Amino acid sequence: MKPSDELVAALEEAGSAQERFEIMYDTLRDRISVSDYPPGTRLSEEALAAEFGVSRSPLRKALKILEADGLLQSVQGVGTIVTDVDLDELTQVYQLRMELNELVGRLSPKHPDETTLALFEDIRKRAEALRSAPDMKIFARLNIDFFHVFVRLTDNQPLVEVSERLFYQTCRIWLKMIPMMDLAEEVAIFAGEIAAITDAVRLGDTEAAGHIRRAHLSMGFARLKGHARRHTL
Amino acid sequence: MKPSDELVAALEEAGSAQERFEIMYDTLRDRISVSDYPPGTRLSEEALAAEFGVSRSPLRKALKILEADGLLQSVQGVGTIVTDVDLDELTQVYQLRMELNELVGRLSPKHPDETTLALFEDIRKRAEALRSAPDMKIFARLNIDFFHVFVRLTDNQPLVEVSERLFYQTCRIWLKMIPMMDLAEEVAIFAGEIAAITDAVRLGDTEAAGHIRRAHLSMGFARLKGHARRHTL
DNA sequence: TAGGATTTGTGCGTATGTATT
């Protein structure tokens, strides 16, 4: 991986072990989620520790948590491997995520403040820009960022945490399946979803936002399933 | 803590690191959940490692995951402390758990097999026995065991995992509040819940079981709130 | 089949931070 001076700098000026852990954890999760580390990648504890400028011990903590999250798997004598995502195994996760997204609109819905509204508008602009120049990696990044903005609609922190966990378990499926699908079309659909949800949010109808999100999650999964079937036949 | 020969034996004959981790993780989580380690307890890595017959390194992994679960908090220079449970902070978790329990009956409900039915009946018997001789610790253990039997009603594994995570975040609140409440009454109510749910399960009405569970979760939380208010006034 | 290279798991000593006297 790249040397990334600012990353090492951030780690050096991090005061507590907790902060250093979060930087390494977020960095690794992000790299996995945007396919800098595609499924099957073998990560070396030693190499990562060297890159981050720390010893193996603190790095291992981040790897262990990511293993508990289902994104990595450590095997003695082999290495730390980025897990694969399988559409069939994600069926149940998707069903649960659909319900949870509806709950975002129903459980402690928060009337969006100025900041949140601005974030939604920013995402919408980025989605429109992406529409003009579809790109898989930017699509993946937008998907992640949109998730984090969307969960701002609820004040229920446990719901946010659970949703995040499940989101990161599923989001890589798009990176895996998009090559068999029509990227431009998917980007357009996603931009439409973002626009619709942003409109709902602006109207203060958080519950509607949740329902739209749920519907798109359902349709998205159906499209994934359809393409997978078409591809195997 | 007690020497517990069989625990050490199980750890010794565990083949993989993964198995050893799970034994230590489950053991510690259980001890925290039944108040062998009450909130505020300072756990010593060294002492635990000695008790388990391992070095501090593998033990630390279990502690790190329990910290991620919200049951422990490690502070350098101080120790590893069992977190406290606060009723107000659990409000959101309870709201989410209520919804999730309903989902157990709606998402991939499983028609209970013979084994599951037998487990429910066993829990019911234990609840009746407890009714004759109320005991806080046995109550806590029954609550935990019932949870694990209940989630057998769904085939949705992610739902089970998420529910488990949230359950262990909340279940200690009863150990904290019961001393201010009427143990015998709470045991009787719990026995009633178990009987009702077992009946629903025997009829094959998993959805009804989910609704009953949801209702009791809601009422239980209301009683906790009521007693907390009464106690602070 | 055997052995060497490589990887994670483990054990332990040291650094660093906290609380108490």
Add this chain to the structure above:
DNA sequence: TAATACATACGCACAAATCCT
């Protein structure tokens, strides 16, 4: 305020497991 005790965080060396030649 300073010193001491003690806890976790960290670094490193070795053990154990796996893979490849």
